[in-house]
Amino acid sequence: NKEIQDLVAARLTSPFS
Structure with missing residues (x-):
């Protein structure tokens, strides 16, 4: 899916752990 x-x-x- 594009989403x-x-x-x-x-x-x-942007790795937002």
Whole structure:
């Protein structure tokens, strides 16, 4: 899903543990 892709990309760029 595009939503998942966006979330994953955001996490990779901004790792907010």
